[in-house]
Amino acid sequence: MLRVLGVLPVVQPTYQDRYTLRTVQGLSFFPEYRYLMSEHPSAPPVPNPESDAKLLDQCRVDTFRSGGKGGQHQNVTESGVRLTHLPSGLVTSSRSLRSQVRNKRAALRALRRKLIASQRRPRRRIPTRIPRAAKERRLKAKRKRSNRKSLRRKPLDET
Numbered sequence: 001m002l003r004v005l006g007v008l009p010v011v012q013p014t015y016q017d018r019y020t021l022r023t024v025q026g027l028s029f030f031p032e033y034r035y036l037m038s039e040h041p042s043a044p045p046v047p048n049p050e051s052d053a054k055l056l057d058q059c060r061v062d063t064f065r066s067g068g069k070g071g072q073h074q075n076v077t078e079s080g081v082r083l084t085h086l087p088s089g090l091v092t093s094s095r096s097l098r099s100q101v102r103n104k105r106a107a108l109r110a111l112r113r114k115l116i117a118s119q120r121r122p123r124r125r126i127p128t129r130i131p132r133a134a135k136e137r138r139l140k141a142k143r144k145r146s147n148r149k150s151l152r153r154k155p156l157d158e159t
Contacts, residue, residue, distance in 0.1 A: 046088040048115045052108050059111070060084040061104070066095035073098075083107045090114045 049055045066080035080095035081103040092114060094106040 045119050046085075046115060048112065048119070052105075055085075055108060055112065056083075056104075058086055060086060063100060064095075066103075068095075079103055081107045083111050085111055085115070088115065088118065090118065 049058065060083070062082040062084070063078040064080045064082065065075065065078055067075070077098075077100075079098060079100045080093065081100060082091065082093040083104075084091050090111060092107045092110040094103040094110065097103050097106060
């Protein structure tokens with residue numbers, strides 16, 4: 001379905017299009033649908049703000065009762081903090097400390113670590129040959145196991 005907003009056409013694929021494209025191996029042939037695959041390199045990286053205040057502005061802050069051990073104080077104090085980073089959808093929470101302010105700082109540190117980790121691309125693995133000695137060890141172990149299993153079988157009747 002094609003819908004025109006202003007001058008530029010905006011392509012809005014249906015669910016069936018998305019499903020088909022996720023199953024098609026040659027997704028790179030459909031550049032207009034690349035955004036559907038989040039791991040694609042063309043997905044824009046989420047900026048990591050310098051200050052904690054700016055990062056906190058991009059988050060939804062939820063407070064909750066931390067629960068667990070601690071008795072009456074933890075049951076009535078909302079010291080647990082959950083931060084949801086709205087641009088990226090990352091969620092971190094902290095409930096280990098007694099103070100809500102300290103938990104918020106801890107959750108911010110964890111969120112910053114997650115943001116940095118999400119922007120890091122994994123190194124491409126270079127496939128290596130299996131050494132000859134390793135192949136021989138594996139085959140020797142297979143033969144030994146096979147021999148042990150064959151000894152479990154009932155003997156053939158010699159009549």
